[in-house]
Amino acid sequence: MKAEIRVALVGNPNTGKSTLFNLLTGLNQKIGNFPGITVDKKTGFSSLPDGRRAEIIDLPGTYSLYPKSRDESIVFSVLADKVHETPDLIVVIVDASNLKRNLLLYTQVADLKIPVIVALNMMDMAKKDGITINIDSLSKKLGVPVIPISARRNEGIDKLKEAISYANKFALQQQSIDVKAIAPQLVDAIGQEMQLENPYYALQLAHQHEHLSFLTPEQSSRIEELEGIHQFHSQQAQAAETIARYNFINDLLYDTVKTEQTAQEETLSNRIDKVLTHRVFGFVIFFGILLFIFQAIFAWSAYPMDLIESLFIWMQEGVHKIMPAGPLTDLLADGVVAGLSGVLVFIPQIAILFAFIAILEDTGYMARVTFMMDKVMRKVGLNGKSVVPLIGGFACAVPSIMSTRTIENWKDRMITIMVTPLVACSARLPVYTLLIALVVPNRNVWWIFNLQGLALTGMYVLSLVSAIVVAWVMKHILKARERGYFIMELPVYRMPRWNNVLLTMYDRAKTFVIEAGKVIIAVSIILWVLASYGPGDNFKQIEKKYSQPQYGQKMKPTEREHAIASEKLESSYAGYLGHVIEPVIKPLGFDWKIGIAIITSFAAREVFVGTMATIYSVDGDPEEIQSVKDKLGTARNTETGQLTFTPAVSFSLMMFYAFAMQCASTVATVYRETKSWHWPVIQFVYMTGLAYAASFITYTLLK
């Protein structure tokens, strides 16, 4: 359905923009791509009081139209993209308690002469700070509607929707500054060249033409030429513009905003900061919070995970009971259902982890972590802002790599992208839990520490340490393109918006189910086919061999069936594949069955569990449906008759999964974010190399 009006939401970070977006659109959101630029576009639909449908586009928070990071560069690209479609209306959300800095972006946006509405958020906070705003007078002076709202309390949203539906097709805002004065001849020249009526648009093109995908290379180089002729200096022009805009804003606020000079009592945020960024307590609290999160992930998810697991076993049995025995039933039950259960079982963990990350960001605590860690991170070639992707990496590398867009410095950002996939993501979790449960005894040491929990914590610590070491190495290899800096707002502490947290949980879990589900089903089916059929008449030969009378006498019927099944698996296509790579992985302690799982899990790590489940269901006793753990625990090497999963093999496997780049989505994301195959290839090679070395060392030492 096509929307009747397109509305772009613009504002500084921490102004409640995403809360407003959620209020306007509810669950009616989708993530897509902006035309021309491969950056996520968050859109949603809102029904207006007059019955029309408005498409709301959520743009990344920015302090100015001049981008400092890749994330911010989207804003101007979208507002100015006349090739595709510029929005019909812009809603600028401003923080009433910090009007001056917020209005800078407003004046820039307004000068593009697209119809604008101002949503004045956080009036309650402003009142508390002793700020009174004469809204009518402000609205009159700006020439646009100013709607006071409280996004947190869901107040004023109806008024805002009304204003959107009444919005004029023509831009009525007052001109804020004399744009032509900044670069008089150049603005005219670009305006003539490109037939632009708006001088500010022309000036923005002068500044940003190199990064705008909607300009043709010819247009861009023509602008470059004109800049040379008129001796345009981008930074000087920006400085002059910013000063002019703040002069306008100061005049504007002079008689519309009154600030009471209250006795400067210490704000609550300040008092909290004294504790949370304390020299000693600051770090203690930070590590305490991390520990709590990991404990919670396991403690709280145990029950729902058991539930999901038993649900799938029940489904698997159900399929076998209801459907007639045959290849289709086997495919469904042992291929698809077994594969899916291995993955869906960790939805609870993903949801909990993402909820915690949303809470940390929402409260403003993440910004403090950034503040505290910047110096350490800089030492190893990262940036305070790398902390967010690295912590997010515990959940999933894909959104974390996307969140590096807020890192302004190219080198810092690249290193962060390169090391984030090393952090133990939630997809490794099922692999680790399964293997640890197999070889580490479930008992306590020193009162409260569970051995299995300690082993898992060890894997997490190892992942962070390896990320830091690799970052430090890359710091010395990569060359810096520009100087790095760290200028960041420390937002006021707030209570988390629980709706927002719930929405994030829902959103991530949904994306995970759909994205991972697609891969899992496809891989499960392919794998099942590969494992159930073999080249030539191999399978017939095997059946013929076992139908000979000597097998009928010596073996019990179940034993015979089992022998047939495992011999069939070995001579199936999957078996061939496993045998092909066996020589390469043998030094790591892996046999051909594990080889199959490693191959399939290059698409996604979590596929490992599903693959193991599929391989061992094909192989195992079809009468009895066991959990994956039980199947692996009793699995024996076909040649030696020893248990397959010894501690040496299990730890070697864990090391392999700790380092190997087994995630197609991450490879695709890195390609998308760096716009070249160069980076994902380097990443894939160095990670797989590390994985092989770490596995080899572990196996050799433990064997």
Place this chain on the structure above:
Amino acid sequence: MFAHTFMKKLSELEVGKKGVIKEFTDLEMSVKLMEMGCLPGEEIKLERIAPLGDPIAVAVSGYMLSLRKQEASTIILQ
């Protein structure tokens, strides 16, 4: 450049002390700082220093901004 010895930089401010921004020594940095509300004539207060000694947090134009000491040293106070 004798005058430099008398210039007080933001990075030299003590915790809890205020100053007024006079000018910048670095054009590229000044563009970014001004966008964030650090304008000549604006009052600025050093609120705290990060546990490891860098970066710092300042109160400026009604909010809290954090920046590295090296960046703060490009801001000259009156």
